[in-house]
Amino acid sequence: MRLAMLEFMQWFLVLCSIGCLIRLILGPRGADRLVALNVLSGVALGFLVLRGVQLGQVLYLDVALVYDIFGFLGFLAIARFLKDKLADQEDES
Amino acid sequence: MDAKKIWHLIRFLITAVAMYAVWLLFSASFQPYSLIAGLIGSLLISALTYQEFIAEHEASLGSFMPRPIQLIVFLFILMFYLYQSSIKMLGAVFHGRVNPRIVHFRTRLRSDLARMVLSNSITLTPGTITLDLNDDHLTVHWFFCNTSHAKVAGEAVKGRMEQHLKRVWL
Amino acid sequence: MIEIGRNIFALIAFGSAVIFGIGGIIGLFRFPDAYSRLQAGALCGTTAVISIFIGSLILAPTWAIAARIILLLFFFLVSSPTGAHIVARFAWNSDIQPWRPADQRRTGSDDRSKE
Numbered sequence: 001m002r003l004a005m006l007e008f009m010q011w012f013l014v015l016c017s018i019g020c021l022i023r024l025i026l027g028p029r030g031a032d033r034l035v036a037l038n039v040l041s042g043v044a045l046g047f048l049v050l051r052g053v054q055l056g057q058v059l060y061l062d063v064a065l066v067y068d069i070f071g072f073l074g075f076l077a078i079a080r081f082l083k084d085k086l087a088d089q090e091d092e093s
Numbered sequence: 094m095d096a097k098k099i100w101h102l103i104r105f106l107i108t109a110v111a112m113y114a115v116w117l118l119f120s121a122s123f124q125p126y127s128l129i130a131g132l133i134g135s136l137l138i139s140a141l142t143y144q145e146f147i148a149e150h151e152a153s154l155g156s157f158m159p160r161p162i163q164l165i166v167f168l169f170i171l172m173f174y175l176y177q178s179s180i181k182m183l184g185a186v187f188h189g190r191v192n193p194r195i196v197h198f199r200t201r202l203r204s205d206l207a208r209m210v211l212s213n214s215i216t217l218t219p220g221t222i223t224l225d226l227n228d229d230h231l232t233v234h235w236f237f238c239n240t241s242h243a244k245v246a247g248e249a250v251k252g253r254m255e256q257h258l259k260r261v262w263l
Numbered sequence: 264m265i266e267i268g269r270n271i272f273a274l275i276a277f278g279s280a281v282i283f284g285i286g287g288i289i290g291l292f293r294f295p296d297a298y299s300r301l302q303a304g305a306l307c308g309t310t311a312v313i314s315i316f317i318g319s320l321i322l323a324p325t326w327a328i329a330a331r332i333i334l335l336l337f338f339f340l341v342s343s344p345t346g347a348h349i350v351a352r353f354a355w356n357s358d359i360q361p362w363r364p365a366d367q368r369r370t371g372s373d374d375r376s377k378e
Contacts, residue, residue: 001270002322009277009315012284019288023300031297031354038346039287039304042339046280046315049335053319053328061331065119068338072346079353086357118334171340172313179283179310186290186303193299193361216344216351217309220302223348224355234351234361236302 006054013047030082034075041071104147108139111146163261170257174218182220185236194238199229202255207262214254269321276318283311296362297354305347312339 020043023036045064052060112135120127139146185191202208212223212231220236290303316336323329 002273005270005273005277005318006322009280009318012281013315016284016288019291023291029297029359031350031357031359032300034350034353035297035301035304036291038301038350039291039308041346042308042312042343045335045339046312049316049319049332053322053324053332056324056328058327058331061328061335062119065331065335065338068335068342072342072349075346075349079349083353083357168337168340175310175313179306182290182303182306183283183286186286186293186307189293191294191299193302193363195361212348213341213344216348217306217340220306222298222302222305222351224351232355234298234302236299 006050010050013043017043105143108143108146109135112139159261167257167261178218192238193236196233196235204262207258211258273318273321276314280311280314283307298361309343
């Protein structure tokens, strides 16, 4: 029962991440892609926690903790990069 | 020792204690080597960075030290609001009747930390996202808008959250 | 007996996680502009992940794992709205107009006014 539930939730999260990836590829502008990436990071976090509980290993949860705290620094970097790129395009045109 | 030096010392000590608590949480071992290494590291880092951790112009201890019991109560209230608004959002996803609008309003909270927590929690809860926080002026994207009057919109969005936060941070 | 109770509570938590997750993914595809997608995705996604954390907390085999999951829960309550705010601020600063329903389009004045 317990292992079956954990296994099922992992497959469900895989399906969710496929949906996010479709949005990531389709998204017409940079902001839509960042939205998909935001949801995807939460999905990855839930997957790490489920995997750690299923195998009973603490190491997965340590990785999840660090990924949680420093995850949004990645968004900051990507947002800054995209803004610089937009400004460059406006300068050229 | 004048007041300024004491204030520097208090800020340094608070930073060091916070660093050491985080080290204990992450390392989760009580061997003497790990304890001493963490102590030396936290003292060194807090000597370098306490100016940024707590700004010089903070009024007093009360403006950034939360009251622990009230803070835990606030976190549970926040979780309750999160589920409530998420159920509302599920309804909106399925029937599709929404009215998104940008609203501007002001907050009455004084300390910077409390304002930051307020903007974070109104990003979490009732279908709203903080777009900008400028001193005490908030720009919010509201998903279920029914008014454009600034004061009414502010009361509807902040709701009881501001009252709870006032108890946590004065 | 305790084992059965734990399983039932975990089943409730995981069931709500599945419902909110499906709602979030549908919301990502249904709404027309970036702000509305962010609202649906961030809110339902956060609730789904927190439900998964609560379910895992009930099923956790040892105390070390349970303590780390509680820590993760509190950090996630801080970091998730921060990430959503960064994305929303990027959209706001790159001059994307918010979408409005068709019958509301002319009533309000300027949304994107720079002061």
